[in-house]
Amino acid sequence: MSAFYPFIVIGLFTGSVYGLAAMGVVLTYKTVGVFNLAYGAVAMFCAYTYWELHDHWGITAWLAMPILFLVVAPILGLILEGLYRPLAGLSAEVLIVVSLGILAALGALVPIIYGSQDRQLQAIFPTKTFVLGSHLHVGYDQMGTLVVSLSMAALLWALLRHTKFGTSTRAVVDNPDLADMIGVHGDNVRRAAWILSTFFAALVGIMISPRQGLDIYQLVLVVIYCFAPAVLGRLVSLPLAYIGGLILGIIGSILSKYSNSGTVANLEAAFPYLSLFVLLVVLGPRLKEVGTATRRLAVAAVAAPGKKKSGASATLFAIGQGRWRVGVDRNLTLGLVGFVLAILVPLAVPGPRLLIIIGGVIYALIALTLVVLTGWAGQISLAQFSFVGVGAFTAGHLAGSHGQHFLFAVLIGMLLSAPLAVVVGLASLRLSGLYLALATLAFALVMDTIVFNRTDVSGGLTGISVPRPQIFGISFTGRIALYELVVVIFGLIAVAAYALRAGPMGRRLHILRDSPLAASTLGVNLTVTKLVVFTACAMVAALGGSFYGAWTQAITPLDFMWTASLELLLLVVLGGRAVISGAIIAGSVVATQALPFIPVEVNKILALTIALGVIGLAQEPEGTARMTARQTMHVLAVMKPLPKRYRNTLGLPAPSGAVPDPPVDRRVPAPAGSGEGVSSHVA
Amino acid sequence: MSPDPLAPDPVLSAEDVSVKFGGLSALANVSLQVPSGRIVALIGPNGAGKTTMFNVLTGLQETTTGRVRFNGADISGWPTYRRGRAGIARTFQRLALFTRLSVSDNLVASWESSHRGGVFGRGRSLRQERVHQVMELLNLWPIADRLAGELSTGQGRMVELGRALCTDPHVLLLDEPGSGLDVKETAAFCDVLRTVVRGPSAPAVLLVEHDMTLVMEVCSALTVLDFGKVIACGSPEEIRNDELVRAAYLGDVSVA
Known part of the structure; x- marks a missing residue:
C-alpha cells in the first residue's frame, strides 16, 4: 500500500x-x-x-x-x-x-x-x-x-x-x-x-x-x-x-x-474517456436534462407566432400523399443536372487541383452519413470519423500490405465498423441529446487512444499507405478516373438516401426523433431501428474511409481524431444538417482549398467564419442550403415569364420594361408552379 | 362492487398489478378489466396511479408483481412495440405528436409502424384507405397538411386519437383526452368517441378522465383508484352512490 x-x-x-x-x-x-x-x-x-x-x-x-x-x-x-x-x-x-x-x-x-x-x-x-x-x-x-x-x-x-x-x-x-x-x-x-x-x-x-x-x-x-x-x-x-x-x-x-x-x-x-462512456451508459435513464420546464414553454412561444417559420418547414417535411411526388421529380431532375455537371468537372479542372475536389466529394459522402444520422434521425454523433478511420486502415492493411482486392478490403472495413456502431447504437438506446453526444465523444476518444494509437493498426505517426483501387480490370490510379468513381458512388448513395427519406423509412426516422415513446407504442421497435440507423451510417462512413485512404494514399491516426468528427459536425450544420445538399456544401467547403487564391492567413479567418456561421445557423436545420436555395429562387424570380392572367389584364403584350413587377409573395421562395418544392426538397 | 355479470370477455386485463418506485407504492394489487366493445373508465384524484397503470398496460413501466393479459394471453413480458402491433393503442396525457410531420403523415407513420408493407401495391392502397377513413371519421381533412407541432391542443388530441386508430387497435387507452379542451371541444370529442366504438371491429376503450360529465355519459363501467388502490368499481350508478368514492374524489359534486 x-x-x-x-x-x-x-x-x-x-x-x-x-x-x-x-x-x-x-x-x-x-x-x-x-x-x-x-x-x-x-x-x-x-x-x-x-x-x-x-x-x-x-x-x-x-x-x-x-x-x-x-x-x-x-x-x-x-x-x-x-x-x-x-x-x-x-x-x-x-x-x-x-x-x-x-x-x-x-x-x-x-x-x-x-x-x-x-x-x-x-x-x-x-x-x-x-x-x-x-x-x-x-x-x-x-x-x-x-x-x-x-x-x-x-x-x-x-x-x-x-x-x-x-x-x-x-x-x-x-x-x-x-x-x-x-x-x-x-x-x-x-x-x-x-x-x-x-x-x-x-x-x-x-x-x-x-x-x-x-x-x-x-x-x-x-x-x-x-x-x-x-x-x-x-x-x-x-x-x-x-x-x-x-x-x-x-x-x-x-x-x-x-x-x-x-x-x-x-x-x-483512455481511462477518463472509458469511464465517461461507461458512466453515461450505466447512469443512462437516470440522467435528466435540465431546463425541460422552460423547454416546453419556449417551444410553445415559438410555435404560436411561427406562421412564417412553420410554413417554410411545412413544405420541407410534407412527405405525405401527393405532394412529394412533384418534389421528387423536380429534385431528381435537379440532382441529375448536378450529377452531369459534376461528371464534367475534370474538363474544367484537369490539373492537380482535381485531387482536392476528389477529397471534397469523399468528404460529402461522409457528411451524408451524418445528415441521415443527426439531421434526420436526431441522433447526434461526434464519432463519425472513427468509423471512417476503421474503413481507411482496413483498406490500407488488406489492399496494401496484404495485397487483397480493393473491394474486398472495403467490404471488410464496412463489416468491421458494424459491431463498433452497434456499441454506440446500444448506448443510444439508453441516452439521448446531450448525453448521447457526450457518449459518442467519449467513444471517439477511446478509439483514438486505444485503437488508432497502436502502431500495428495505424503505423504510428508515420501512418500507413493505401493503394489506389483497381476494380474489374479498370485502374483508378489516375485522378480523373478516381474522381469519376467517387462521384458515381456519391451519386448512388445520395439517391438511396433520398429515396429512403421520401418513403416509410424517412417517416420512421422522423418519428424516432420527434417522439420515440409514442413511436414505440404504435409498434416501432426502437432497438432495431436505432441499431440499423447507426450501423448503416457507420458502414457508409467506413466505405467513405476506404476511399479517403485511397485518395490521400497515406493515412495517419491524426486524420481520424475526434477533432475531425467535430469538424464534420460543424460543417454539416453549416451546410444544413437536414438536407442532402447540406452534405454537398460541407464537401464544397473542404474543396474550397482547390481555389487558386487562398493563402494560409485566409484559412485562419475561414475557420473562424465557419465557427461563427455554425453558431448563427445552429437553429436552422437546413443551414446555408436553405438560404442559398432561397437566394437562387429570388434571383430566378426576376427571369420568370409573367403569368398569363397578368398579361390578360393588361390587354396586350406590353414591352417588358414597362411592366410592373409581378406580385411575388416574399415569404414563399417563389410562386407556386415554378419554385415550390425545389428549395424544400433540394435534399 | 361487483363487475357486470353480462360483460363480455375482457380483451385487456390487469391482474394484481403492483408497482413500487423505491419505497413509494404507485399501484398496489390493482386489477382491471376492459370488456370488448365497451368504454370503461379509470378515475381517481391526481397521483392515484392512473397514468402508471397505462404505462403498465402498454409496457412502458415494469411491474413489481402482477400480470397483464390481452385476449387471454399473458403479455406481461412483451415489449412496448409488440403490444402496439398486437393491438393496444394509447394516447398521451401530455401530447406526444410527431411534431415535424404533417397530420396526414402522423397517421401514415402510425399505420406503417403497426402493419407490414404499405409502400407498393395492395399494401399501399390498404394504407391509404385506412388513413382516409380515419381522417374522415375524425374530421381531420381541413388540417391534413398542417404540421402536427402547430396544432391547438384540441386538434392535437384528435390527431393522437386518429394516430391510435390507424393501428387498428383492439383496445384503445385514452389518457385524459378531455384535459385542455373547452366545453365545445369536449362535446365534439364525446361524439367522436361514440362513433369510434360503434361497428363490428370497433376497439374497446379504457379512459382516464377527470371530466365526470364525459365519463358518466359514455362509460359502461368505472374503476376508481386512490393512492394506488382500487377503492371502487362498478357501473356509473353504483359509483355515483358509493360513499368512499364521494369522500375521496367526487366530493359533493352531484352529477345529474
Missing part, C-alpha cells in the same frame, strides 16, 4: 484541478441548462491571455492576474451568457452545436490574436519542492494548486449554501419563469453563473498549462477528462463532481505507475 501512497498524493493534485473544471461545467449546466462543451476552449483562451499579459508583455503577476480574473474572465462570461440567452429552452441539439461552434471559434481566434508558435506558460507558483513525510517530494506548485482548488470549492459551496445567490440559483434551476415571477432576477443569476464558471475556467487554464504546455487542443482535451466526474454528479451535484475529479486524478496517477508498456499506456490514456 505504501507503494501507492505517493501516487495517491500526486493524483490528488491533478485531480483537484479536474474537480475544479468539473464544478465549472456543472455550474452552468445546473443554472442555465447549458452543458458547455467549449469549457476547455474557454480555459485555453484564458491561459493564452494570461501568457500574453504575463510572459509576453511582461506584466507582473500581481497585475496580470487581476486583469485576467476581474476583467477578461467576466467579460468572456458575459459574452457567453449573451450568446446563450436567446437559445434558452431550445433543444439539446442546438445547444450542443452552439457550444461546439464556440469551441471552434475560440480555437480559431487564438492563432489569429496570439499567433501560432509554440509557447510555455511560466508556473504561477514556485516549482521548488519540499519533502512530505519521509521521502515524498512535493512541488509548491502542486501544493498551491490543491490549496487554491480546495478553497475555491469551499467558497462555491458556501456561496450556494448560505447566500441569497444560492437560493435564487435553485429557484432559477427549478423553474426560471416562476422564479422571475416571484422576484428573482433570473438574468442576473445566469450572468453570475457564467462569470463564476468562466472564472473557474481561467483558474483551471493557468494551473494546468504550465505542466501540460500551452496548446490549443491539449487543454480542451484535458477538460474533457473532467466530463466524467461531472457526469458522476449527474451534471447537477457540485460536491460529487469535485470528488469525482479527485478520484479520477488518483486512479489516473496509480495507472501511470504501470504504464510503461504499450497497451497499458493506451488504457491509461
